[in-house]
Amino acid sequence: MTIASSSPPSRLPLGGAAGAGTKSRTRRARSRENQGDGRLAAVFIAPAMLGFLLFLLWPTLRGIYLSFTRFNLLTPPEWVGLDNYVRMVHDPIFWDSLTVTVEYVVINIGVQTVSALAIAVLMQRLTQSAVLRGIVLTPYLMSNVVAGIVWLWILDTQLGIGNEIIAGLGADRIPFLADETWAVPTIALINVWRHVGYTALLLFAGLMAIPNDVYEAAKVDGASEWRMFWRITMPLLRPVLAVVLIMTVIGSFQVFDTVAVTTAGGPANATNVLQYYVYGAAFGRFQFGYASAMSVALLVVLSAITVLQYRLTRAGQSDLG
Amino acid sequence: MAAVADTTTVRRVRRGPSFGKVAAWAVMAAIVLITLLPFYWILRTALSSNTALAAHPGDVLPVDPTTGGFERALGLQSAEEAIAQGGSGGGLKFWRYLINSVIVSTLITVCQIFFSAMAAYAFARLRWRGREKVFGLFLAGLMVPTIFTLLPNFVLIKQLGLVDTLLGVALPTMFMTPFAVFFLRQFFMNVPREVEEAALLDGAGKIRIFFRVMLPMASTPILTLGLLTYITAWNDYFWPLMVSYSDSSRVLTVALAIFRAQTPQTGYDWSGLMAATLIAALPMLVLFGCFARRIVSSISFTGIK
Secondary structure, three states, X not given: OOHXXXXXXXXXXXXXXXXXXXXXXXXXXXXXXXXXXHHHHHHHHHHHHHHHHHHHHHHHHHXXXXXXXXXXOOOXXXXXXXXHHHHHHOOHHHHHHHHHHHHHHHHHHHHHHHHHHHHXXXXXXXXXXXXXXXXXXXXXXXXXXXXXXXXXXXXXXXXXXXXXXXXXXXXXXXXXXXXXXXXXXXXXXXXXXXXXXXXHHHHHHHHHOOOHXXXXXXXXXXXXXXXXXXXXXXXXXXXXXXXXXXXHHHHHHOOOHHHHHHOOOOOOOOOOOHHHHHHHHHHHOXXXXXXXXXXXXXXXXXXXXXXXXXXXXXXXXXXXX | OHHHHHHHHHHHHHHOOOHHHHHHHHHHHHHHHHHHHHHHHHHHHHOOOHHHHHHOOOOOOOOOOOOHHHHHHOOOOOHHHHHHOOOOOOXXXXXXXXXXXXXXXXXXXXXXXXXXXXXXXXXXXXXXXOHHHHHHHHHHHHHOOHHXXXXXXXXXXXXXXXXXXXXXXXXXXXXXXXXXXXXXXXXXXXXXXHHHHHHHHOOOOHHHHHHHHHHHHOHHHHHHHHHHHHHHHHHOOHHHHHHOOOOOOOOHHHHHHHHHHOXXXXXXXXXXXXXXXXHHHHHHHHHHHHHHHHHHHHHHHHHHO
C-alpha cells in the first residue's frame, strides 16, 4: 500500500460527513467522535512536538550540516564540503582516540556482561532477595562524577585504601589512573562498578521469564547447576542478552564523564576517548565543524550497532516463542 | 515437636552444604562488599582531617574526626581556615548547587512527564489524521543517541541567549523524550475503553477525561517514570558542563568536578572532596531509601529505552 493510494479515500469521508451533518445529528456526533479530535490532538501534542522538532530533529539535521562547515560559534558557519572528513581521516589523534574508545568498550562490556550475568544467575538460582537487588543497584544511583571521584580516591597511589591493601599484601603500588597502560582498564572497571547492577537487573528480568519447571525437570534428570546454565539458561536468555549487550555497547561508546573527572584524557592522551576529543575540539579549540564531523562518525558507528540490534532481536524472537 | 526437629535434621544431613553453594554465597558476599564499601569509605574520609588521612591512610574508622570537610564543601569556612585544613580556599557553595540541581531536575521531570503524557494520550486515544506517521517519527527519535544532539543544542541555546541559565540547562529535555511518550502511550492504550466511555456518557469532555480519569489511573507508571527521569536529570554532567559557567546555573555534578580540579598545593583535599561527594549523592540515596522497591522493579522495562 502506498501513501498516494491511501490518502484520497481518507479525504472523502470528511467531505461526506460535513455534507450529511445538517441532516443527521447522530452521524455528526459519530463523526465528531471519530475525526473531530484533530484540534484537541493538536493542542495535546503541541508541547511534545515543539520539543521534538526543536531539540531532537533540528539538532540532528543541524549536526550533520555543521559537519560540512567551518564554524567557530562567533561567525556564521562557512560551507567547506568534505574538508572536515578529509581532515578526520588524516588525523592520527582521531584514530588514536577511536582505538582508545574501542579498547575501553571491549574491557568495559566484556567484564560488565560476564559479571552481570553471574550476578543475575546468582539472584535467580541462589536467592531472589529484593534487598540484594536493591544493594547491587545502589551505585547506579550515583552520577558518573561521584563514581569517578570516589574511585580516584580509593585508587590513589599514595593514600588510597586500594593501594594500601596492595602494599599490605607485599606488592608494588599501582598508579592506576596515572599510568598509560592502567588508565583505560581502570576507567572501564570504575564504570563497571556503577553499571553492573543495572545490567544484572535487566538480565534478571529476562531470567524470570524462563519457567521454573524447566529447571525442576532438569534437576530430576540429575543435571548439575553448571550444566543447566549452559543448556537451559544461556540458550533461553540469548535474545535478552543480545538486546542488553548492544544497548550497553551503545552507552559505553559515549563514555565522557568518568574520563573528564579522573584523568582528563591523560596521561599522554592514553584515555583521550572520542567524546573527550570531540568536546575538546568544540569547547577548547572552537572547531565546531570538525567536532560535528567526528560526532557524525560516532553516529554512524552507533547506528550500525542499532541496526544490528534490530536484526538480533528479530532473529531471537523465535527462540522465546 | 520432636518429630519436626527430626525431619529437619534428616533433611539437612541429606543435602549437606554443597561446595558449590558455599562458593556461590561467597561470590555474592564479595559483590555486596565491593558494591557498598566505597560508600562507607566516602563517609569515613569525609569525617577525617586531611593531615590525619595522610598519616593513617589505612585506618578503618575516621581518623582525627572533624566536620571540617563538610564545612568547606558548604562554604562555611573562611579561605584561610580552609587552606590551613588542606582545602583550596576556592569558594564553593554546595547549598547553592544543591538548590540548582533540585530546580533543574524538578523542572525537567514535571514538565517532561506532563507534556509526554499529553502527547501519549493523543497518540493512544484521540483520533486524528497522520497519527501513526507522527508517532513513527517520535519513535525514530529513539535511534538518535542523546550525545549527538548536545553540540547542536548548545549552539541553539546560545542563539536563544539561555547559556548559563537554569532554563538553558533544563530546556532540551523539558518537553519530551521519545521513551517517555512511548512508555505512557503503552499504558494509556491498555486502559479499558469502557472507563472512558462511561465518563463520556456522563458528559465529560476529552480534556476532562485526561485530567480526571487518565492521569489518576496512570499515577503508578507516572511515578515510576518520574523517579527514573529525576535520577537521570540529577546525575547528568555533560550537558550542564557545556551550558553553565557560573554559580547562577551550576548544578552539583559540575560543581563537584570543579571542586576536584581545584587541587590545593598540598595535594587533594580528600576530606572536603568526599564530604562534597556525599552531599551530591545523599539526595539520590534518600530517594532510593524511600522508593527502592519501585526503582528496582522499574529497571526491567527500561530495557526498551
